[in-house]
Amino acid sequence: MEHKTQRVEELRALKIIAESLNQANDLSTVLDDVLKKLIQVTGLTTGWIFLIDEKENYTLAADHNLPEALKGDNKSPMCKGGCWCIDRYKEGRLQRASNIISCKRIEDAIKFEWGDTNDITHHATIPLKAGKEKFGLLNIASPNKTHFDDTELALLESVAFQIGTAIKRIRLSENEQHLSVLAERNRLARDLHDSVNQLLFSLMLTARGTKELTSDPKMLEMLTYMQELSQEALSEMRALIWQLRPEGLENGVLSALLNYGKVLGLTINSEIKGVIDLPNHIEECLWRIGQEALNNCKKHSGTKSACIHMEVKNNEVRLEIMDNGNGFSFKQSEVIPSLGLKSMKERTESLKGTFTILSELGKGTIVSIQMPVTKEEKY
Ligand SMILES: Nc1ncnc2c1ncn2[C@@H]1O[C@H](COP(=O)(O)OP(=O)(O)OP(=O)(O)O)[C@@H](O)[C@H]1O
Ligand SMILES: [Mg+2]
Structure with missing residues (x-):
């Protein structure tokens, strides 16, 4: 009889969690909410979720009721350093829900006296998966609780499976939104054209x-x-x-820029070094920056020719657009005043690159972008 009531309770818990997972489309809201519900229905006190990317970087995606010791300094104990659970996950040894013998973060918190630990010493750790894909970890703890029994772990595993599936669903829909924005832009371009x-x-x-x-x-x-x-x-x-x-971006950013130059009526010399095989997000960024640089040549340089240099070397790409026209007075230390140049700089920096302008009155202008070639973040 007691067993039966427990089963009913578990099913009720799973239902509540399934409902909360289906409600929103924003990952951080969903994770926050599901963690809160999970803690309510299990009667445990504390939980947190790490999302771990393909490069094995982890981020704290949600947390509930963390003890002072782990919350201090803007939750920094949760955002850096390793832990047994993450080590195991990375080594591929964490396939199922497990008891983690003790929590390294808590051990450190006690050792370095970061504050009250609310008597938490251990946590259960459960991988978040959907099929073969892995997304991160769900960790759950309670004061003085050093062991989670099989029933508890089985319930947590079902919840983790649901969370994994929800993460996958949300990421797919984000990707779809991105694609539909692209499709809409294409449609608009076609309509305007026709x-x-x-x-x-x-x-x-x-x-x-x-x-x-x-x-x-x-x-x-x-x-x-x-x-x-x-x-x-x-x-x-x-x-x-x-x-x-960007018609022709499928043939690479340089060819797209050369075509764009033609559209603007500029004569462009180009030089290319290294194998230019860039991920989409970098191509798109260089394309936008290059367009604005060419627009500026056309509008302000007073010449009808420009030069584009592009080089990929040691996982770094460099793009330079120069003209021998009017130039303008600009000092590197100056704050960039106007939108065109500012957005070129912001775009470059958003991909961890550096943006430089060299220009002097009567001596032409060189716009130069350098950025690391990193793989696109995948959803
Ligand atoms: N290649 C260039 N040759 C000469 N002057 C330039 C060149 N590029 C930029 N400038 C100068 O820098 C100023 C700022 O450029 P920016 O692209 O930020 O603004 P804009 O082109 O005037 O306006 P917007 O780009 O918003 O249409 C320009 O107004 C122009 O005076
Ligand atoms: Mg401009």
Whole structure:
């Protein structure tokens, strides 16, 4: 009879957790919530979740009721250093829920007197998995609890399995969102190309054709003006479509930039060193930066030619865009005042790169980007 009530309790707990896992689509909210519920239904006090990436870096993704000793200094004891549980996970020795003999973080907390440990000494540790994929660890503890029995571990394992599946679902949907944004941009580019672009083109042709019908100088002047305006709008539109859909990025960033230069009416010399095989996120970043640098050449340099150098060496990529035009007065130490240059710098730094501008009045401009070639974070 007692066994039966326990089973019912366990099922109830699993149901509550399943419900909370299905509610949100934001990973950190979901993990926070499920941890809170798990602790409520099991009657344990403390828990935390580590997400561990492919490179085996771990991050504290959620925690509930951590003792002072582990919470201090902005939870730094939970964010650095190793622990037996993470070591085992990395070595591939943690396939199922286990009792961890003792907690290294707590041991350190006692040794270095970081504060109250709430009598927590041990924790259970459960890998978060979905099929063969592993995402991290769920750790659960309670004051003076040194052992988790098989029933407890089995329940925790079922919960961990549900959490693993939810992580997978959320990551897939994030990826899908990213893809649908790309698809939407493509659609917009196509629509603009087929509608507004064609209209502007007809407008330009009509203005040109109408000039044949009159010899009135005032009229001719206005028609010429219309023709020029629509020509200008057409090239703006073409550049906008290019921004939305980097046609040719599939052939690599350099070829896309060379094409973009052509769209802008610039003559571009290029030089390439090393094998340029870059992950998508780096290509996209260099592409955006390169576009803005070429826009600037076109708008401000006063010349119609530019030079692009690209090199990949020792896991680092360097892209330089230079012109021999007007240049401008700029000191490295200055805060960048304007949006175009600022966003180039921000994009570079978001991928841990360095951004430099060398420019002097009358001496041309060199924009240079250097960044480590790292693999794209996978969802
Ligand atoms: N290649 C260049 N040659 C000459 N001057 C340049 C060059 N690139 C940038 N500049 C100068 O630096 C200023 C800032 O450039 P930035 O790209 O930040 O702004 P912008 O091009 O004026 O505006 P936006 O990029 O927002 O359309 C420019 O206004 C221009 O004076
Ligand atoms: Mg600009």
